[in-house]
Amino acid sequence: MTTEPETPPRRTYSYLGPAGTFTEAALAQVPEARGHTWRPVRNVxxxxxxxxxxxxxxAMIAIENSIDGGVSTAQDALATMPGLRIVGEYLVPVDFVLVARPGTKLEDVSLVAAHPVAYAQCLRWLTENLPAHAHLPAASNVASAVGLLDGTSDADAAISPPGILEHHELELLAEKIGDNPEAVTRFVLVARTTAPPAPTGADKTSLIAELPEDHPGALLEMLEQFATRGINLSLLASRPIGDALGRYRFVIDADGHIEDERMADALLGLRRFSPKVIFLGSYPRADRAIVRYPERYSDDVFVEARDWLRALVSGEPEV
Structure with missing residues (x-):
């Protein structure tokens, strides 16, 4: 008698919807999410x-943009909602298209619907190609286009992500209208607290730490926990804690994995220094770039130093 293999349980992934957003494009990069349930939500x-x-x-959320910097709503949510862990990161090019109702031509456009951030990132193209246009602010990059079809928008055209064309019948008037062709948004996949994936050599560790008190050199003391162990920081952003003026927490991305001896040692130092450290996760870098560091910060050096100290404490004769 043969038994059929068990079907793996269906998983659910939340993302900023509706369909066609940059967040959906990030979720599409996750192999294990394909064929499972994607749940569109309204905010981070x-x-x-x-x-x-x-x-x-x-859940897939945007965490950093190469033009606008850190996404403060996401950083604050991760700082105040316990039980979460970043398990992966994904990069999505920030590109925009100009769409309209079927049959519309570019010369027919005088009112453009767009989210204010998207509008600002396309202003040069709009000025050159639609110099007499007016801007109609929209709630989101997708809402700007959907409003053209459901009758809720008076605009002639909308700025939207390219993915909108996969979900709605719209006229493509222009593509690649963003002023910065190198713009990219970094997204992170967040799960419930779990053990970090095994190190790959191309990893990143994300943390949030608070300074113990406001005194000269406090931030430098915190940064020294990483600098003295040869760890590069790819992100350092401050966010107000909110309980008093001048009180900040720092969002940190450090190159390396918690299982690296130098990173583990830095985290121990940070824990001794800071009244609150939130470990958000160690996970593979989206660009898969191997983390390089001087030989004096290799794992073997940290292990040898620890063995040396243990020998001193135990009274072993020095060789």
Whole structure:
């Protein structure tokens, strides 16, 4: 008698919807999410609450933009919602298209719907190609286009992500209209607290740390925990804690994995220094770039130093 193999349980992934957003494009890069349930939500807080409360297995959220910097709503949510862990990161080029109702031509456009951030990133193209246009602010990059079809927008055209064309019948008036062709947004996949994936040699560790008190050199003392161990920081962003003026927490991305001896040693130093450290995760870098560091910060050096100290304490004769 043969038994059929068990079907793996269906998983649910939350993402900022509706369909066609840059966040959906990031989720499409996750192999294990394909064929499972994708749950569109309205904001980052709802996406993370889905994970914490068990409605979703993981959530994809934007964490950093190469033009606008860190996404403050995401950073603040990760700092204040316990029980979360970053398990992967993904990069999505920030590109925009100009779309309209079927049959519309570029010369027919005088009112453009766009999210204010998207509008600012396309202003040079709009000025050159539609110099007499007016801007109609939209709630999101997708809402700007959907409004053209459902009658809720008076605009003639909309700025949207390219993915919008996969979900709606719209006229493509122009593509690649973003002013910065190198613009990219970094997304992270967030799950409930779990053990980090094994180190790959091309890893990143994300943390949030608070300074113990406001005194000269406090930030330098925190940064020394990494500098003296040869760890490069790829992100350092401050966010107000909110309980008093001048009180900040710092969002940190450090090159390396928690299982690296130098990173583990840095985290121990940071824990001794800071009144609150939130470990967000160690995970493979999206660019898969191997982390390079001087030989004096190799794992063997840290292990040898620890063995040397243990020998001193135990009274072993020096060789």
């Amino acid at each position: 807080g709802e996406a993370l609450a889905d994970v914490v409360e068990g409605r979703s297995d993981a």
